Amino acid sequence: MAQLLEVDRLQVAFRTDQGALISVDEVSFTLGSGETIAIVGESGCGKSVTSLSIMGLLGKNGSVTQGEIRFNGSTLTGGSGNLLRRLRGSEIAMIFQEPMTSLNPVIPIGEQIEESIRLHLKRSRKEAKAMAVAMLRKVGIPRAEAIMKEYPHELSGGMRQRVMIAMALACNPKLLIADEPTTALDVTIQAQILELMKQLQLENGTAILFVTHDLGVVADMADQVIVMYAGQVVEAADVFTLFRAPQHPYTQGLMKSVPRLDQDSRERLRAIPGAVPALQEMPSGCRFHPRCLHAVERCIQEQPELISAGEGHSVRCWLTAVPGNGSSIGRTGSV
Numbered sequence: 001m002a003q004l005l006e007v008d009r010l011q012v013a014f015r016t017d018q019g020a021l022i023s024v025d026e027v028s029f030t031l032g033s034g035e036t037i038a039i040v041g042e043s044g045c046g047k048s049v050t051s052l053s054i055m056g057l058l059g060k061n062g063s064v065t066q067g068e069i070r071f072n073g074s075t076l077t078g079g080s081g082n083l084l085r086r087l088r089g090s091e092i093a094m095i096f097q098e099p100m101t102s103l104n105p106v107i108p109i110g111e112q113i114e115e116s117i118r119l120h121l122k123r124s125r126k127e128a129k130a131m132a133v134a135m136l137r138k139v140g141i142p143r144a145e146a147i148m149k150e151y152p153h154e155l156s157g158g159m160r161q162r163v164m165i166a167m168a169l170a171c172n173p174k175l176l177i178a179d180e181p182t183t184a185l186d187v188t189i190q191a192q193i194l195e196l197m198k199q200l201q202l203e204n205g206t207a208i209l210f211v212t213h214d215l216g217v218v219a220d221m222a223d224q225v226i227v228m229y230a231g232q233v234v235e236a237a238d239v240f241t242l243f244r245a246p247q248h249p250y251t252q253g254l255m256k257s258v259p260r261l262d263q264d265s266r267e268r269l270r271a272i273p274g275a276v277p278a279l280q281e282m283p284s285g286c287r288f289h290p291r292c293l294h295a296v297e298r299c300i301q302e303q304p305e306l307i308s309a310g311e312g313h314s315v316r317c318w319l320t321a322v323p324g325n326g327s328s329i330g331r332t333g334s335v
């Protein structure tokens with residue numbers, strides 16, 4: 001059976017003064033109904049660009065230059081964008097870190113949710129209002145009726161985030177794209193909102209694409225994980241495999257930088273030294289080599305391909321251990 005979402009060798013480029021810069025390079029994954037996939041990596045690795053390209057929201061300088069995105073069997077890329085406009089908000093919804101980007105500041109909250117329900121689900125004004133209030137209650141907003149009349153700026157950040165989630169979920173989308181949706185919230189509210197997303201997913205079979213730099217959230221939410229570095233997938237696996245046996249040095253580094261409660265606070269954040277390269281300054285060979293503790297000569301010269309490291313597990317590193325093959329480095333030959 002076809003998957004709900006198929007991203008196939010996606011390449012995204014942005015026009016700049018320095019020419020076209022490739023921001024997402026050959027990213028592929030699939031997502032089925034009711035499943036959650038997480039894309040992780042530091043800022044600037046192409047996570048958000050990947051999710052924005054699914055929504056067709058790359059802006060005027062960005063475009064999909066290769067590959068294809070399919071939703072429910074229909075191709076989203078390369079067309080006029082009409083199909084995407086029809087799907088956006090109804091079958092595909094998105095929530096962002098900053099709710100003000102998707103809430104209209106001059107329209108009361110209730111009206112915005114009602115409009116969205118009326119537009120996408122073709123309900124009467126009265127029905128839409130009742131659904132909007134019910135949805136606000138569902139996302140844990142007290143005094144939902146009163147909040148309906150308020151404007152976005154009258155609410156706290158946490159409340160706005162809940163409103164945005166209510167609006168995204170009100171139309172019962174098949175796919176929810178959540179880009180750092182809880183990053184700006186305190187941990188208690190974050191936990192509540194993640195719980196809510198899981199519950200709504202169970203009820204409605206929603207597929208979730210989760211973009212985050214927080215591995216704690218990944219462990220809690222995801223079935224599948226994609227780790228991105230400098231625009232490329234460097235590791236992909238199911239969540240258990242990724243946490244039990246991460247193979248890429250970048251993934252291992254991310255794991256080490258997760259705060260652990262049993263550690264002294266000074267030791268907690270062992271972030272990976274160095275920074276994600278700028279698009280116009282991509283290193284030769286393996287893009288991670290300037291920051292990698294295991295880099296060898298070959299890593300500077302030749303770019304590794306994404307290869308299989310076991311069932312459903314792929315890794316982009318010359319040192320990848322392949323099942324049934326004792327030696328690792330040098331194994332795949334030059335590419």
Ligand code: SF4
Pocket residue numbers: 248249250286287288289290292293294295296299304316317318319
């Ligand atoms: Fe490190 Fe080399 Fe693997 Fe890149 S290919 S992650 S530089 S060991």
Ligand code: MG
Pocket residue numbers: 043044047048
């Ligand atoms: Mg981002």
